[in-house]
Amino acid sequence: MPEVVKAKLIEKEYLKPDIVRFKVEAKSIVETAKPGNFLEIRVSETTVPFLRRPISIYNLNKDEGTLEFIFQIKGEGTKLLSNKEEGDLIDIIGPLGMGTFKFSSYNKIAVVGGGIGVFPLYELSKEAKEEEREVNIYLGFRSKDYVVLEKEFKGVSDKLVLTTDDGSYGIKGFAINELEKDLEKEKIDCIYACGPLPMLRAVKKLAIEKDIPCQISLEERMGCGIGVCLGCAVKTARSSDENPEYWHVCKGGPVFRAKDVDI
């Protein structure tokens, strides 16, 4: 069940000048949170900005009742959030989203992430490793300056492949291409992905071609984050022009089976 908590900020770290990691005390959220869940964070005491910011969970520390999230300072809201200091209380609703990453009987998994979409994939990979699944991670970034969390992802994977669009770090090209190459020689039970839409489309296409189950975490502009306003609509794959059908990222998602959604 989602809880509304005033979570104490206990650790703040800039991974990049515009990428911040927060660690907060949020025992009641941590207890029920699953990989893929997200948070709705109030960034202002006033009505400007008006809406909470949906931010994915990066890491759950179940033993100490803390959780971590990482966000990019993009606009007014995330700027305000980044002004919080250690010791401050942050108004958070979570865990949110009924669609989370599921492992089922998948023993060997591939995790594909792009840019700031890599954050929710850490808890997923960590839990998979804890359950002794084999985890291959493919992360793509624009260039060397954008690469984050290499060491962390290395620690929760059997194999980590890094790519940059310009080749300034790791392999030149897209992460998905490296997965595609590996699929020629390895069998993967399920692909998990989060990142920019073009990447997710490519992952979905590949998964369907190779007939591999695939779970993707989506983003859409949100109003409430709790399934009330019906704002964050995503078209279902079985939808048609005559009979359009929408699910909602905050409620049914943010993780969906790739074959179920029209992205």
Add this chain to the structure above:
Amino acid sequence: MGGIITKGTSIKPRSGNKPPRVCETPSGMLNSIGLQNPGVEYFAENDLPFLKKFDTAIIVNACGSTVEDYIEVCKILDTLDIDGVELNLSCPNVKEGCMAFGSSYEGVKEVTSKVRKVLNKPLIVKLTPNVSNIAEIAKGAEDGGADGVSLINTLLGMKIDIEKRKPVLANNTGGLSGPAIRPVAVRMVYEVAQAVNIPILGMGGIVNGEDAIEFMLAGASAISIGAGNFQDPYTSINTIKQIEEYMEKHNIENISDIVGKVTMN
């Protein structure tokens, strides 16, 4: 809390508009949901039993594309274990119905009176602010037999992405809600209060007790909160507490004593 009002419910399921459907604006948000809902039958079977678990009145917002739609959905709603119907004659995000009926005295009176014939439960008509004279529209609801009016629905707005040079919302325009619209709502509640004798349910950007009192002084017998819940799920509870504090501070025994008690300069 006196009750919960549902989102728009229609006779048949509605899929809603293409995304993006929402975007943030100063002290508010634009939405163009397009009345997505699973239809009244699904509501009766699945949502109503859940809502009935709470000890509060359940009022269903009814919407439609044609007069017949409104009549049909209200016929069914009249048979359900609910406490009232709010007739949505004001959604700005769908092509047919709704705001089209809600924009004239005649249109509002016609739909209201036809629904009145099939509905024995309390009937509230929700008005659009996207008109030149809302008092006249409210009169249409009263003359059509409404038990009350609720106002305001959202104000039609647009936000443009200056990089793409396109509106952010797929529907181009959407309804503005949140504190940004509150002064407009307060003014309209006042105007309607001068024109009709039926009670007013006031809404539009209320996020605390002070906002609620403003609406009541302007003439609202009750208030409701929508977008404010997105910012803080406890907005309604806190607002009630703050209203009580105001009553205590000003020795007000019954909150209805302040309804419409604004003194104009």
